[in-house]
Amino acid sequence: MKETLSMDELRQQIRANRWTGPTTGVAAGHVQANLVMVPKEVAFDFLLFCTRNPKPCPILDVLEPGQVEPAIAPGADLRTDLPKYRIYRNGVLDAEVGDVVDFFSEDMVSFLLGCSFSFETAMQANGLPVRNIEEKKNVSMYITNRTCRPAGPISAPLVVSMRPLEPAQAVRAVQITTRFHMTHGAPVYLGDSRALGIADLAEPDFGDAVSIRPGEIPVFWACGVTAIMAAVSAKLPLVITHAPGHMFVSDLKDEDLTVL
Amino acid sequence: MKETLSMDELRQQIRANRWTGPTTGVAAGHVQANLVMVPKEVAFDFLLFCTRNPKPCPILDVLEPGQVEPAIAPGADLRTDLPKYRIYRNGVLDAEVGDVVDFFSEDMVSFLLGCSFSFETAMQANGLPVRNIEEKKNVSMYITNRTCRPAGPISAPLVVSMRPLEPAQAVRAVQITTRFHMTHGAPVYLGDSRALGIADLAEPDFGDAVSIRPGEIPVFWACGVTAIMAAVSAKLPLVITHAPGHMFVSDLKDEDLTVL
Numbered sequence: 001m002k003e004t005l006s007m008d009e010l011r012q013q014i015r016a017n018r019w020t021g022p023t024t025g026v027a028a029g030h031v032q033a034n035l036v037m038v039p040k041e042v043a044f045d046f047l048l049f050c051t052r053n054p055k056p057c058p059i060l061d062v063l064e065p066g067q068v069e070p071a072i073a074p075g076a077d078l079r080t081d082l083p084k085y086r087i088y089r090n091g092v093l094d095a096e097v098g099d100v101v102d103f104f105s106e107d108m109v110s111f112l113l114g115c116s117f118s119f120e121t122a123m124q125a126n127g128l129p130v131r132n133i134e135e136k137k138n139v140s141m142y143i144t145n146r147t148c149r150p151a152g153p154i155s156a157p158l159v160v161s162m163r164p165l166e167p168a169q170a171v172r173a174v175q176i177t178t179r180f181h182m183t184h185g186a187p188v189y190l191g192d193s194r195a196l197g198i199a200d201l202a203e204p205d206f207g208d209a210v211s212i213r214p215g216e217i218p219v220f221w222a223c224g225v226t227a228i229m230a231a232v233s234a235k236l237p238l239v240i241t242h243a244p245g246h247m248f249v250s251d252l253k254d255e256d257l258t259v260l
Numbered sequence: 261m262k263e264t265l266s267m268d269e270l271r272q273q274i275r276a277n278r279w280t281g282p283t284t285g286v287a288a289g290h291v292q293a294n295l296v297m298v299p300k301e302v303a304f305d306f307l308l309f310c311t312r313n314p315k316p317c318p319i320l321d322v323l324e325p326g327q328v329e330p331a332i333a334p335g336a337d338l339r340t341d342l343p344k345y346r347i348y349r350n351g352v353l354d355a356e357v358g359d360v361v362d363f364f365s366e367d368m369v370s371f372l373l374g375c376s377f378s379f380e381t382a383m384q385a386n387g388l389p390v391r392n393i394e395e396k397k398n399v400s401m402y403i404t405n406r407t408c409r410p411a412g413p414i415s416a417p418l419v420v421s422m423r424p425l426e427p428a429q430a431v432r433a434v435q436i437t438t439r440f441h442m443t444h445g446a447p448v449y450l451g452d453s454r455a456l457g458i459a460d461l462a463e464p465d466f467g468d469a470v471s472i473r474p475g476e477i478p479v480f481w482a483c484g485v486t487a488i489m490a491a492v493s494a495k496l497p498l499v500i501t502h503a504p505g506h507m508f509v510s511d512l513k514d515e516d517l518t519v520l
Contacts, residue, residue, distance in 0.1 A: 051311065051322060052322070259438065260520070
């Protein structure tokens with residue numbers, strides 16, 4: 001994909017099914033987002049859940065019922081502009097599809113949540129290793145023993161992503177990712193993973209295991225998969241999400257979301 | 261009021277009507293909050309409005325319908341623990357009351373939003389003047405020509421508070437208040453107030469005028485009154501808010517809300 005595409009042109013390529021793969025590494029420097037669509041009956045509860053758990057569920061945009069054009073990407077259509085979607089019915093994964101025109105309705109409310117791609121780009125720009133990118137793998141993700149603050153029928157454990165770093169690199173990573181508070185921000189934990197209830201780092205609950213080198217410690221960030229688990233846990237008749245790694249590319253730049 | 265009171269004891273004094281005045285300067289270092297209670301039918305829209313306008317409306321806590329005990333102040337009761345409340349009916353101020361036990365119902369949803377007291381304390385700790393405190397006045401507040409992003413029936417202009425500072429002090433104030441992103445954060449504007457549609461700084465829309473000394477410029481922060489105007493503008497059958505300056509004192513400390 002040529003680098004000169006605008007974000008709008010990129011979304012049109014995706015809409016026309018000329019790009020159907022993951023969006024990792026695509027449009028570096030632009031904000032990509034997790035997508036969660038829920039029935040409007042639970043929209044207040046789900047919005048409340050995200051508000052109460054901003055580190056795993058940082059809200060970039062919420063649309064009104066039936067709306068599909070987000071403020072952070074004028075001209076876009078959330079029903080067609082992601083490369084791949086997942087359909088959950090009653091809490092069970094039912095299908096992976098290329099668009100959700102036949103599933104979306106006036107009854108659905110769309111949430112766009114921050115994603116770790118933003119701070120990974122910043123880590124790399126600062127010379128820090130991002131092992132999952134180096135090894136061309138999906139990031140390692142783990143379900144922890146920490147519980148998010150629930151809202152109505154919506155609840156979930158905190159899910160974290162992990163990147164191994166040397167201790168001095170971990171300090172720098174705290175500084176760098178703190179700026180990106182809308183895309184998970186500073187780590188939630190570092191060091192001994194057993195305190196998070198993670199028995200074996202080599203067995204992630206989602207994504208792939210990555211190498212941890214001698215002298216490195218695991219550093220854990222809150223992860224957007226928390227929001228997916230929360231929406232799915234309520235066993236709603238219909239929940240629509242992005243497929244892992246197949247995110248929504250917005251017009252925002254990563255720097256637009258920094259706090260400093 | 262003796263300094264050794266816990267926040268819980270302070271709220272009990274207020275509940276027992278032994279403290280009925282403004283909470284300005286009370287419990288310095290502890291987070292005080294704006295209160296807005298709206299009918300649950302519009303709770304999603306109001307939450308969406310706050311989410312879309314986080315600088316004027318930073319969400320500290322949202323309770324589920326009918327609940328009165330916030331997570332940020334265990335044991336508290338939002339119906340009784342503020343010194344003074346305002347009751348609005350159909351968009352019109354109807355009464356000021358000492359508690360809202362007779363007004364609150366299972367139908368109401370409570371929002372607690374960040375307040376500028378947190379960053380004023382930090383400004384003073386850094387030797388910066390806070391003119392409204394020096395002159396024992398309410399801060400100057402102005403309705404601007406900027407429109408918040410609406411949500412359903414909820415809309416409002418951006419309301420700002422103003423504190424005069426010398427230019428070098430304004431730079432330091434940007435640094436200090438940036439840390440307090442949950443209590444309005446960095447200024448939204450500084451300098452020529454006509455660009456905000458403010459014709460005369462000596463005629464604030466709310467609060468009192470303060471002295472602006474030679475060499476000082478006005479510095480403007482997003483203000484929580486925006487949320488009150490938004491809730492009232494929808495002409496709902498019932499909206500309950502704190503009375504100006506009579507805030508809810510939480511258990512949180514200002515530093516708990518800093519981003520760095």
